[in-house]
Amino acid sequence: GTLNPGLLILVISIAAILGDSIGYELGRHLGRGWLLTHLGHFGMRREHLDRVDGFLARHGGKAVFASHFQHLLRALMPFVAGDRRMPYLKFLLSNAMGCIVWSNVFVLLGYLAGAGWRVVAKWVGVASEIVGGALLLVIALVWLWHWWERHEDDAKRRWQAVAKHPRLIALRRRFAPQLEFLLNRLSPHGYMGLHLTIGVLLIIGASWLFGGIAEDVVTGDPLTVFDKDVAEWFHERRTPGITTAMQLISDLASLTWVTGVATLTALVLWWKRCWYRLLALGFVLPGGMILGFVLKVIFHRHRPSFEDSFLIFYGYSFPSGHTMAATVLYGLLAVFAVIAFEAWRWRLGAVLGAIVMILLVGFSRLYLGAHYVSDVVGATAAGLAWMALSLTAVDTLRRNRGRSD
Known part of the structure; x- marks a missing residue:
C-alpha cells in the first residue's frame, strides 16, 4: 500500500x-x-x-x-x-x-x-454479477475479430460475385451519374474523397448525439432519472477490492497516463518523421482535454452524491473527463494503427481494442460513482466529434499539399 x-x-x-x-x-x-x-x-x-x-x-x-x-x-x-x-x-x-x-x-x-484472500473472494463474487456483461462483450468482439480473420477472403469473393449480378449491373448503368458522385465521395483518393466524407459524417453524428444528451441534462428529461437509478445500483454493489481495480482502470485515462503515452507516441512519430501524424496528435489530445474542461464549466452539472460514499470527487460531472480522454487517446492510437497495418484483421483488432479500452474506462467511472451514464456517453460523443474534426482538418491539409505522410 x-x-x-x-x-x-x-x-x-x-x-x-x-x-x-x-x-x-x-x-x-x-x-x-x-x-x-x-x-x-x-x-x-x-x-x-x-x-x-x-x-x-x-x-x-x-x-x-x-x-x-x-x-x-x-x-x-x-x-x-x-x-x-x-x-x-x-x-x-x-x-x-x-x-x-x-x-x-x-x-x-x-x-x-x-x-488477503477474504478481499479476493469478495471481489470475485461481486465481479461475477457486475463484470459479466462486459466480459461477454469482450468475448463477442474477439470472436468477431477471429471470424473476420478466417473469412476475409471468402467475404471479398462473395461481395465481388454480388457486384457482378446482372440486375445490379443494370442498376449501376441506370444511375451512373449519381453513383459516380457517391464513388467520388467514397474514394480514398482525391481532395474531397472518403476521408472528408467519413470525417463529416462522424462530426455530424457525434455532435447530434452529444447535443441530444446535453439537452436532456439541462432540461432534466427522463434520462436523468435513469442516470440516478444506475448510479444507485452501482453504489449498492461497491466493494473495496473492486473499487481499487476500477481506480486502476480509470487511471488508464488519467492526466499522468495520457501525458506519458502522448509523449512516447510523439517521440516515435518525430523519430519516424511522421509530421502530419504528429500534428494530429498535437491537435487531438490537448484539444480534447481542453474541450472537456470547457464543457464541464459550461454545463456545471454536479457529480453523483451518496450518504455513505467513501470516495469524494471534485469538479463538475458532465461530460466525463476520463472517458473523453480515453476516447481521443485510444481512438487516435487506433487510427494510427489502421494507417500502419495493411492486413484488415490487424486494423479491426486495433479498432476493437480501442473500443474495449473506452468501454472499460467509462464503466470504471460509473462504478466509482464519479459520473452518470449520460456523462460517459456524452463524453464519448464529444471526444469522437473532436477527434473527427481534428483528423479531418489535418488530413485535408495534407492532401491539399500533396504529402504522403
Missing part, C-alpha cells in the same frame, strides 16, 4: 516499451549470427531461438503481443523482431499493447494477493 498502483503501472509500461525497443534495435543491427554466438551466456539453446523465430513468422504482431506472457518469448522476441526487419511501427504498437496489458495484470494480481 506504499506505492500508487496507477503510477506503478505507468512506470512499468514505459520501461518495458523502451527496453523492448532497445532489444529491437539490437536485433536489427547485430543480427541472428551474433545472438547464436552468445546464446549460451543467457542460458538458452538454438532450438529456443528457432521456436521464437517460427512463432513470429506464423503470427506476426500477435506473437509480439503474446510474448509478454511467456518468459522465453518475452526475452527473445524484441531481438528476433528486429532481426527479421519487422516494421518498427507495427512492432511498437503490438509491443506497447502487450506491455500495458502485462503491467496491468501483474500489478493488479499483486495488489489482490496482498489484500
